[in-house]
Amino acid sequence: MTTTIDSGQKLHLVFGGELESLDGVDFKDVPGLDIVGIFPDFASAQAAWKSKAQATVDSAQTRYFVVHLHSLLAP
Template identity: 55%
Template sequence: MEQKLHLVFGGELVDPTKNVFKDIEALHVVGIFSEYEKAFDACKAEAQKTVDNAHMRYFITDLGSLLDEGAAGRAAQDLG
């Protein structure tokens, strides 16, 4: 069975036209979700809370692709 993992996170951007965070240490990690739909709902809810700040952005990233053993460059390292 294939496991899906979706990370939802966000933060304030230096410029709203670019994906460069103002302060990486201040990123808001919303959580990890097994279903894209749940990740999307969480991302949308967090974005709605900051709708008045044009520099705030929330993102969904597919963690499964980072853990894929066939991924070029080995994006994630297993330290277990």
């Protein structure tokens, strides 16, 4: 038996930090990750991501990501 959850919310998480290497996505300091926030739609998450990415443009190893939480919440 499967359960379907139909929610209109499309939650997105924006976070980032300094990577160990430009070749991967392993962070130097996982407990120190910058959790920007959880956003109700992709447009607002993208705006927050862009702001953080532009603010850290001088740090080549700092990266920010948008995670589609709504995809992870589906059973």
